[in-house]
Amino acid sequence: MFHETLSGAQTSATPFKFALPHVAPAPPPATTLEARRSLALQGAFRAGNFRIRQGCIALHQSLADGRRQILDILGPGRLLGSDLMNALVCSAEPMTPTIIETLPAGPATDADVLLALRLMLKRAQAHAMLLGRKTAAEKVASALIDLAAQFAGAKRPRNERAITFRLYLTRADLADWLGLTLETVSRTLNAFKRGQVIDFRHADIITIKDTAALATLAAGELPRQMLAQDR
Amino acid sequence: MFHETLSGAQTSATPFKFALPHVAPAPPPATTLEARRSLALQGAFRAGNFRIRQGCIALHQSLADGRRQILDILGPGRLLGSDLMNALVCSAEPMTPTIIETLPAGPATDADVLLALRLMLKRAQAHAMLLGRKTAAEKVASALIDLAAQFAGAKRPRNERAITFRLYLTRADLADWLGLTLETVSRTLNAFKRGQVIDFRHADIITIKDTAALATLAAGELPRQMLAQDR
DNA sequence: CGTATATTTGACAATGGTCAACTTCAGTGG
DNA sequence: CCACTGAAGTTGACCATTGTCAAATATACG
Numbered sequence: 001m002f003h004e005t006l007s008g009a010q011t012s013a014t015p016f017k018f019a020l021p022h023v024a025p026a027p028p029p030a031t032t033l034e035a036r037r038s039l040a041l042q043g044a045f046r047a048g049n050f051r052i053r054q055g056c057i058a059l060h061q062s063l064a065d066g067r068r069q070i071l072d073i074l075g076p077g078r079l080l081g082s083d084l085m086n087a088l089v090c091s092a093e094p095m096t097p098t099i100i101e102t103l104p105a106g107p108a109t110d111a112d113v114l115l116a117l118r119l120m121l122k123r124a125q126a127h128a129m130l131l132g133r134k135t136a137a138e139k140v141a142s143a144l145i146d147l148a149a150q151f152a153g154a155k156r157p158r159n160e161r162a163i164t165f166r167l168y169l170t171r172a173d174l175a176d177w178l179g180l181t182l183e184t185v186s187r188t189l190n191a192f193k194r195g196q197v198i199d200f201r202h203a204d205i206i207t208i209k210d211t212a213a214l215a216t217l218a219a220g221e222l223p224r225q226m227l228a229q230d231r
Numbered sequence: 232m233f234h235e236t237l238s239g240a241q242t243s244a245t246p247f248k249f250a251l252p253h254v255a256p257a258p259p260p261a262t263t264l265e266a267r268r269s270l271a272l273q274g275a276f277r278a279g280n281f282r283i284r285q286g287c288i289a290l291h292q293s294l295a296d297g298r299r300q301i302l303d304i305l306g307p308g309r310l311l312g313s314d315l316m317n318a319l320v321c322s323a324e325p326m327t328p329t330i331i332e333t334l335p336a337g338p339a340t341d342a343d344v345l346l347a348l349r350l351m352l353k354r355a356q357a358h359a360m361l362l363g364r365k366t367a368a369e370k371v372a373s374a375l376i377d378l379a380a381q382f383a384g385a386k387r388p389r390n391e392r393a394i395t396f397r398l399y400l401t402r403a404d405l406a407d408w409l410g411l412t413l414e415t416v417s418r419t420l421n422a423f424k425r426g427q428v429i430d431f432r433h434a435d436i437i438t439i440k441d442t443a444a445l446a447t448l449a450a451g452e453l454p455r456q457m458l459a460q461d462r
Numbered sequence: 463c464g465t466a467t468a469t470t471t472g473a474c475a476a477t478g479g480t481c482a483a484c485t486t487c488a489g490t491g492g
Numbered sequence: 493c494c495a496c497t498g499a500a501g502t503t504g505a506c507c508a509t510t511g512t513c514a515a516a517t518a519t520a521c522g
Contacts, residue, residue, distance in 0.1 A: 067364040090356060127359055412512080415511075
């Protein structure tokens with residue numbers, strides 16, 4: 001999940017690099033999505049493909065009795081849209097006001113969509129590993145690392161060891177992502193805080209004070225045999 | 232475009248030939264994979280795309296300490312190969328001698344691969360729901376339904392209510408797929424047996440006696456709200 | 463047969479869930 | 493400026509589902 005969250009081609013820093021269409025690029029129309037208004041993917045995103053410019057979107061599924069599972073958390077640079085989601089049975093919910101830009105139809109976008117699809121699958125598989133085989137502490141540590149990679153962005157000062165990021169998810173959201181209860185998430189977060197691994201004054205501004213310790217907690221990294229390559 | 236197969240990544244007895252047909256596609260050559268010999272996906276399947284004709288393949292990942300998670304179980308008709316797995320960090324293991332056929336390069340295969348990619352993602356998301364939010368009994372019931380759909384095939388007599396299929400997975404494999412222990416899987420399976428929902432005389436030949444009851448146990452199906460909707 | 467592996471079953475423990483009370487904080491209106 | 497309200501978060505006590513450990517039994521294979 002946390003190994004290269006944004007694979008090569010798409011980083012939030014360079015969102016426009018690949019738009020070299022044959023015609024003059026119209027300025028990509030940006031839309032702001034309202035926070036916490038869930039969008040059924042079959043509907044809203046039928047219309048095309050989009051890239052998140054700013055904000056945070058959760059993909060989730062629910063069972064008939066209300067149990068909910070968040071499938072992925074998407075930050076700046078990630079794609080969503082019809083070509084990506086057509087087959088899926090889930091909803092997308094912006095966790096904060098979120099700006100998305102429409103991608104033009106064309107081969108460049110098709111290639112990006114294919115990459116995004118592969119990234120989704122790779123993350124889904126890391127998520128399965130997390131859900132099926134990690135302990136609560138490992139889950140929370142893994143989640144923090146993933147979120148830091150997606151949301152700390154360029155704000156990270158070069159000389160600082162600590163990484164701070166805005167946590168767009170509530171404790172309940174984290175629980176639904178990690179297959180836990182919100183109480184367990186809260187307890188684990190506060191245990192990390194007491195252990196000086198992270199810090200937070202407000203519930204939604206998280207500082208990772210000890211990256212190495214957090215990585216150790218996330219533990220159970222894949223054996224090096226597998227880490228060698230990508231692509 | 233294709234990267235060279237990394238030497239060492241695969242074991243010696245891999246029965247693949249890597250010759251790419253530049254011209255007329257020969258009739259799809261079929262290969263039989265040896266059971267229980269795990270294939271690193273970075274190696275063996277870099278060479279092309281394949282369709283499972285007969286047998287069963289598990290995709291799995293392992294953590295450094297040995298904890299294992301099976302990500303998907305692939306039966307006849309499912310695809311695997313370079314275009315599908317390139318980005319993934321996992322291994323493929325035939326659970327039984329498995330026959331795969333090579334797919335010719337071309338637009339038809341590209342389309343099939345895209346479909347297969349979407350199917351993988353859809354299944355990964357259903358799997359996340361299962362791992363994160365279902366109980367042991369629900370997990371096992373869901374697994375049996377999935378396996379019956381993939382492996383009971385045409386063998387199901389039209390007039391029979393019961394569905395019988397070969398279970399290529401051991402109890403430990405099921406546990407690694409469902410995020411449980413083998414003991415819990417065994418207990419749950421035997422509870423279903425005592426409850427007349429399933430039956431088995433040999434551990435690997437499963438008969439579903441009461442499909443409706445099993446579906447109820449798998450429970451927590453997606454709410455109909457999601458099954459048909461727009462806008 | 464005899465050995466190795468898979469499966470079943472039991473007793474017990476622990477991780478994480480449930481229930482409940484309390485705190486904090488942001489927003490609202492007197 | 494300050495109660496009042498509701499939502500989110502924290503924390504404790506208790507408990508259940510599932511995991512752990514161990515032993516017995518079944519099954520497959522030379």
